Structure formats: structure tokens, C-alpha cells
Amino acid sequence: MKGQSIKLGISVGDLNGIGGEVILKTLEDSRMLDFCTPVIFASAKTISFLLKHFNLDINFQGVKSADKAIHGKINVVNVWNDNPHIKFGEETPEGGSYAIQSLSAAVDALKKDQVDVLITAPINKANIQAEDFKFPGHTDFLNQELAGNSLMFMVSEKLKVGLLTDHVPVKNISEKITAELITQKFKTIHHSLVQDFGIRKPKIAFLGINPHVGDHGVIGKEDDEVLIPTLESLRDKGHLCYGPYAADSFFGSGNYKNFDAIIAAYHDQGLIPFKTLAFGKGVNYTAGLNKVRTSPDHGTAFEIAGKGEADIGSFKEAVFAALDIYKKRSEYEELTENVLQKQPRKKQFSGRSRGK
Incomplete structure (x- = not known):
């Protein structure tokens, strides 16, 4: 990734919450593309609906997978082909199901190094529970998937x-x-x-x-x-x-x-x-993970979902924090590698005794 924009994987969270709104309003500022290449894990139909609902003028590029993301563009990976019926402010099984699909696809891309960092929009801990997802939240799931403490x-x-x-x-x-x-x-x-x-x-x-x-x-x-x-x-x-x-x-x-x-x-x-x-x-x-993941410090905020009232401050901070931490880690790894290379090698002991 040296010399290229950092790829930012984004899971959309619960579609009935404020996740889609804060994601798209953050990316509405075209200057964000100077810092990163966003890759949203959802579908073109879902993003188009959200843009129309919130009256946002944003162009995006649909891609088959994150490794096909185009730098200088907002990219959307089609995780599902159907067109979810979004019910803003409601806790529904469908909201949890699509949240899991988005998160799983984003984490899979992160594990394959198709994106560099992960930003997760808020989920609802009740409706996200399923046969393949029995975790109290993002942290425990990521700990399993990304081998860490x-x-x-x-x-x-x-x-x-x-x-x-x-x-x-x-x-x-x-x-x-x-x-x-x-x-x-x-x-x-x-x-x-x-x-x-x-x-x-x-x-x-x-x-x-x-x-x-x-x-x-x-x-x-x-x-x-x-x-x-x-x-x-x-x-x-x-x-x-x-x-x-x-x-x-x-x-x-x-x-x-x-x-x-x-x-x-x-x-x-x-x-x-x-x-x-x-x-x-x-x-x-x-x-404590082997990859960088950040999230805003708020939840789904069902009470204001769909009303266009969500504050994007924390989500934008989550983006910048992920980028800063990724760069700091890269510097730390480079520094550690240089220190190890400069350390003198220990003399090898042949195991043979001197003759008298």
C-alpha cells in the first residue's frame, strides 16, 4: 500500500439506524478522498436509496470485490442483490441480518488485505443475534476473526x-x-x-x-x-x-x-x-488486534434515524483515527524492523573443542 491511498473498509451496521446517514454525510465532503479510498459493504441499490432519502449528491462506483476498488472514488461492494425494505427507527430481524452480512464481508476483506482498516457503523445487539453470530457486540466477534486479545x-x-x-x-x-x-x-x-x-x-x-x-x-x-x-x-x-x-x-x-x-x-x-x-x-x-478497527462512540440512535438529524462528528473522528493508527503502526513496524537489522549478530559456536 505504500504510495497509495489507504483503503477504508466500512460496514453499514443496522440499516434502520443512523449508520448509513453518518457514513454518506461524512463522505459527502469530497476532501475525504484525499485521505483514503472508501469501500462500503452493502449494495448499490441500498446506497442509492439512502442518497435519495437524505437528498445527498454523491457519486459512487459499484465493484465486485474490495480488491477492485478504484482510488479517488467511493466504492460500494454488492454484498446482497435484493433491495432491503428499510424501516427507519425500528428494530427488525432484517436489520440485524443485513448488518451481519455487511460486517462479515468487510472483515473477510480485511483478513485478505483487500482493505487496510475497518470502520464499523453501529449495530443493534438484540437483532444481530443469529446461529452464526452469537456475540454481545463487535469486539468479541473481531477478537475471534482477527486472532487477538x-x-x-x-x-x-x-x-x-x-x-x-x-x-x-x-x-x-x-x-x-x-x-x-x-x-x-x-x-x-x-x-x-x-x-x-x-x-x-x-x-x-x-x-x-x-x-x-x-x-x-x-x-x-x-x-x-x-x-x-x-x-x-x-x-x-x-x-x-x-x-x-x-x-x-x-x-x-x-x-x-x-x-x-x-x-x-x-x-x-x-x-x-x-x-x-x-x-x-x-x-x-x-x-489488541492484528488489524485496525474503529467505530463511532454512539449506537444506532433509532429515535432519530431517517430524520436527517444525526451528528457525523464521531464517525468522521473514527475515520481519521483509523487512518492515523494505521500510519503509526506502519512507522512502528518499520522502526522495529530497522532496529532488529542493526543489532549485531551473535557469534556461532561450532561445538568443536580445541585440540591441545
Whole structure:
């Protein structure tokens, strides 16, 4: 891909949501083609319907597969030949089915290097469930398909929040958090900050599992028995990890500004402050995969779907984040390769003893 535009694979998400709108309104700005070559996985009929519905003047090129994408054009791969009946704002089985088809085709192209990065428009976690798709969301599916230790990493310019547990019921959170999980998630975020964001020595803060970090066991023992000893072990190995901090005051006090990333114990502990501080500018990035995938930080927004009211800010940020991370990874890989090449070779020992 050197010397060529980065190929951007896009899955359309639930057709009854705002995914199609934010995708096409983002690409309505022709300057986007200066940064990337978009490849939308849907159908020409579906895209034509959406363009007419939202009164958008965009030209696109239909292609049989992503490897046939034309640079300088918006490309559409025909994943289906029928013409779906889009019911904006409704949760339907058809909406989930087409979302799966689009996502599966986009991921397949990503695995085959027919596209360089993946942007996923929002899905509905209820209607996407099927015999061949039994995942709570994108992250778990991508982890299976792209061989990694995936981690939901919410990122913006000034705030990055990772999660120890993501789509886990509250009653099961404490049993999921182990020393092994904490260590794994820390290493994944640390490596991502170095490789994907160019931060040489990341400073990472942990939030406590229980209110007030358990108050020395009064409000729960998980912090004292699991989290704190694991962080001490990581620090003993030279890692810059801090905490745990009480979550209720950490963001309001501005303490988050002192760190390159924060690791929250569970979904709402991390995502509520992130979306409060960065909504519309935040990006959902899946760290720990062998490919780059980003998504906007919002859902299908059925309540405004089809009305032309969707804000494209987060989707556009997801596009730029994917492009930036892809470039950072390429630079990191090139740098690593150069360092390895410059390392002196060890002398080979023949195994023969000297004669006397």
C-alpha cells in the first residue's frame, strides 16, 4: 500500500439506524478522498436509496470485490442483490441480518488485505443475534476473526479509557476480574499506546473496582486482594501504572489529565465519564488486534434515524483515527524492523573443542 491511498473498509451496521446517514454525510465532503479510498459493504441499490432519502449528491462506483476498488472514488461492494425494505427507527430481524452480512464481508476483506482498516457503523445487539453470530457486540466477534486479545479502548485527543470487562452483567464483574486479566489488559493497552499512538513511555492509571477502592475491605475485598497486589507486581517490573483511584472523583478532579490512559473495571465506570467528556468526538477503538478497527462512540440512535438529524462528528473522528493508527503502526513496524537489522549478530559456536 505504500504510495497509495489507504483503503477504508466500512460496514453499514443496522440499516434502520443512523449508520448509513453518518457514513454518506461524512463522505459527502469530497476532501475525504484525499485521505483514503472508501469501500462500503452493502449494495448499490441500498446506497442509492439512502442518497435519495437524505437528498445527498454523491457519486459512487459499484465493484465486485474490495480488491477492485478504484482510488479517488467511493466504492460500494454488492454484498446482497435484493433491495432491503428499510424501516427507519425500528428494530427488525432484517436489520440485524443485513448488518451481519455487511460486517462479515468487510472483515473477510480485511483478513485478505483487500482493505487496510475497518470502520464499523453501529449495530443493534438484540437483532444481530443469529446461529452464526452469537456475540454481545463487535469486539468479541473481531477478537475471534482477527486472532487477538481484544480490548474496548475509547479514545479521543485528550482522553483514552480502556476496560477490564466490557459487556458483562454487573453481578458477574467481580468474578471476571483476576490477576491474569488485569495483567493482560494492561499489556494490551501499554502496547497499543506505544505501537498505535506513538507514546514512548505510557503512564496508565487504574480505577478501583469498588466504591472508594473498597475502603480497606469495608465495601468489598476485590481491590485489596486482587487489584492492588497485581499493580504492585507490574510496578516491580518497571511499568508506569498508578492507582487504584476512587472512580467517583477521578474525572471531576481533572486527575485523568495526568495519564496517557485510564483502565476502568467495568463498562459504565469507564464509558459514562468518557462519553460525558468526549461525546461526539470520541472513538471506539478495538486494541489488541492484528488489524485496525474503529467505530463511532454512539449506537444506532433509532429515535432519530431517517430524520436527517444525526451528528457525523464521531464517525468522521473514527475515520481519521483509523487512518492515523494505521500510519503509526506502519512507522512502528518499520522502526522495529530497522532496529532488529542493526543489532549485531551473535557469534556461532561450532561445538568443536580445541585440540591441545
